[in-house]
Each structure stands twice: as C-alpha cells, then as structure tokens.
Amino acid sequence: MESVATTAVRERVDEIYRSESRRVLATLIRLLGDFDLAEEALHDAFMAALERWPNDGIPGNPRAWLVSTGRFKAIDRMRRRASFDAAVSRIASEDAPSAAAPVEPDDDGVPDDRLRLLFTCCHPALSPDAQIALTLREVCGLTTEEVARAFLTPAPTIAQRIVRAKSKIRDARIPYEIPARADLPARLDSVLHVTYLVFNEGYLASSGDTLTRPDLSCEAMRLARLILELLPDPEAMGLLALMLLHESRRAARATPDDEVILLEDQDRSLWNREQIAEGVALVEKALSSRRFGPYSLQAAIAAVHAEAPNAARTDWRQIVGLYDVLLRVDPSPVVELNRAAAVAMRDGPAAGLALIDAILSRGDLTTYLHAHSARADLLRRLGRVGESIAAYEHAATLTTLEPERRFLARRVSELRAG
C-alpha cells in the first residue's frame, strides 16, 4: 500500500508535470538536439522523480533536477543502444556549448526555451498544418488526439504530420533558435496564428465534459506575453489584447454546473475588470500604431463588448463597422457569420438571418456548429418555432462538447414548451 507521503509526492509530481513538463522538454531539446530523444528523456526524468522523490524529498528546484536527470537518462539510453558515438560525447562533454548552457531557472533575463521551441515548430520550411500540429503537441503538450480534434482531422493523420515535421527538422537541420531580429517580423505571423489556435483550444475545448481548459488559455497568453516582450509588434499586442478580453469573461460564460451562458445573458459584474483594462489599453496602443491587422481589429470588437453595460446598450453600429474593416483585411466565412450576428442586433433578426442563409447556401460553414446555432437563435427571435427547433437539433449533431449539446437541447425543450 502507498504511504500518505508517497501519495502526496505523486500529487506534487502530477502538478509539476502540468506546470513544467513543456519547459523541461524545450530545454532538453536544446541540450540533446533531438525531439524524440528529448521526449523519451522527459518521460524518464518524471519516472525517476516518482521513484526517488518519496525517499529523497522534492528538490528545491524541480525543473533543474528534471532537466539534468533527463539529460543523463538520454546519455544512458544512447549508451545502451550501443551508439556511443560522436553525438554522445558531444552531449556529455562539459565543454560543448549546448551542454554548457545553464539549466538553472531562467525566469529572469534568459529567454524561455519554449520561445525557441515555438519558433522552431513554426518554421516556414514546415507546412502550415505541420507548424500548428507540432506546436500544440510539443510546446503545449496536447495529446495527438486533442490536436486532431482541434483540427477536425483524424488522429493518425496528425501523428503522421508530426513525425514528418520532426524528420524535416532533423534532416534539413532546422535550427533550434530564436530568429535574427531582421527575420523576426516575417516569422511572427505563423507564431501568432498558432498561439491563437492554442488559446481557442483552451477557451472552447473541442470535446469533453468541461467547457474550457484554462491551463491552455493561460499558456497561450504566456506565450503571447513572451513574444510581445521580444518583439513589440502591433499584432502581437492585438492578439494578447484579444485573448485577455475573451478571457475576462471566463467566469461569466458558464454556470457552476458548466452550462453555457451566452454573451447577452452574462452577468457582466463577473467580468474581470483588470484583464479588460489591460486588454483595452493594448488595443488602443495597437490601433494607434496604424500597422494593425486582424487580431487588433477582433480585439477592438471585443473591447466594444467589454465596455458595454449590457447587450441592448452595446454599440452595434461600431461593431458592424469594425467587422466591415476586418472583412476587407482578412475575409473569411466565419468573419461574415459574426458580422451577420452583429447586423441582426443592429437591424433586427430578419436582416441577420438573410446574411447567414446566403453564406450557407453558398456551401460555406455547412458543418460549422455556430452557423446553425446562430441561425436557430434568429429563427427563434422571429417566432419561427418549428424551423428554429430543426436548426438547434441539427447544430447539436455538430458538436462533441457535452455542455454545448445540453445548451442546444435546453433551447429545444424551451421552444417545445412554448
């Protein structure tokens, strides 16, 4: 039987795994120069922690302990595989520049290894799909299945994509480094896009019993802050603002039983004023740069919501106007859908419904949950009960997220009850 102390250590190890494993991995990749070897080393290091910490106690700096244990385990592994070659002596050598790099906590001054990992995973020599899959897997620690759901792609496809990307990093020797200042702006776009996808996965988890995965959202915001620190780009600013403004509503987005609460019905006193203030300040700074793009515009829209006392007294004209600009800068069916919802608030449900029907009849967004649930909502407002029920029921077939399913079912039963 496990002693109480062992159980406590096990819980602490779990906690450290959640908070530190990606950072340890990023440093191990730098030290070992190989993704797969680093992943095995990470696993070995945590196994060693589970074995030793109950007796030896938890080290003062668990991350440094895990990094150095992982590094030694990797050397062991390579020796066992009888590949005691130049690679081993390079990694084991005290003089090697990679091994001499500090393993002490790098909170102050030294850039986080995860930023290095992020730029490597988002290298333009990798396909955009591979960049995103690799970042979610390696930097954020999502499982292959979670990445697959975020992508709406079968898991084996994602697994293959990740394997190929790692092979290319190795074979073409994509360096493990933060790009030179001159290359940074060009490299930033894909990093921001990937960061935003990570945030979305955390803000609206793609499946499972709970609605959100706050750890992933925090991760994305942490990455955005790091990027912003490195490169004060307006779009990095806009992206962080956008994430902060969405995040500020987290406490109001669901009931304690995890039932969905729509923006219009949310208790706005629950919104995080501190995050709103920071987000709004960042939006203003980004917009005043005149080099803003889609993230800053979306953040500006979120800021209008954040500053409105309620749904009815929201400045819908301004929101529609911002969507018009966004459609010019970055046209997409999803932006059109959001604009349609704003038009419905400004001009009435019939106007919004016509726009959504036009998008769907074009063949766009036909399997997109939010297109059908928005349509159902407008039909409901128009009193077209039968069509609204059909649209909600269709929407429910398009989500694997339990709370969303329950929300849609609730709407249907409300409509049936009349």
Add this chain to the structure above:
Amino acid sequence: MRYLCLIYENEKNWATMPKEQSDAVMAEYGAYTQGIKDSGHYIGGEALQPTPAATTLRVRNGKVSATDGPFAETKEQLGGYYLINAKDLNDAIQVASKIPSAKYGSIEVRPIMEFNEA
C-alpha cells in the same frame, strides 16, 4: 552541413533578355559567387545550358532509351545550382535567398544526404 541550391527559372526569359540586362545579371552572379566564396559557404556551382540541350535517359528491361528534353514539362526549368556549406537551414536560406535568380524564379534548397563513411 551541405545543401544543394537548385535554381529554377523560366529559361525563355534569358532568350528574350536584352544584352545589357543579361550582362548585368551575369555581373550580379559573379559578385554573388565571389561573396559566398569569401564567406566560406561555396563548395561548387554551375550554370546549365537550356533544356533544348538536355537528354533524358531511361533503362527499361536492359534497353537504354534516350529522349529529347528534360523529364518534365514545367514553367520553370533547372538552370543551375550551387553546392554550399551552411551551419543549418536558416544559414542556407540566408545564402540561397541572395542568389540573383531568386528574384525572378525560385530556389529549391535540398540537404545533401550524408552516408556514414565507416
């Protein structure tokens, strides 16, 4: 690490280019080559005759067949190459992006497969 930088461009552009312009491009290539020799990246490099001078060979069932022209009809043709030594892909991209034809055509950067010599 060695990389082969394959230079693809529409060879018809060369045929129709006024002489002073092609002289200017050749001078640019000369300066570029000297530059990567000085920086230690250069291993080798050649320009190729246009594809009408090319012959494509196949051996099938022991029989050699030789046909006119390159293997595939494409808008851009292989026009030359540099073999370079670079620290990593970023270094190679840096070097290859300055090849004069990168402005009109495209450069494919391929790592050289290294076989163990043991």
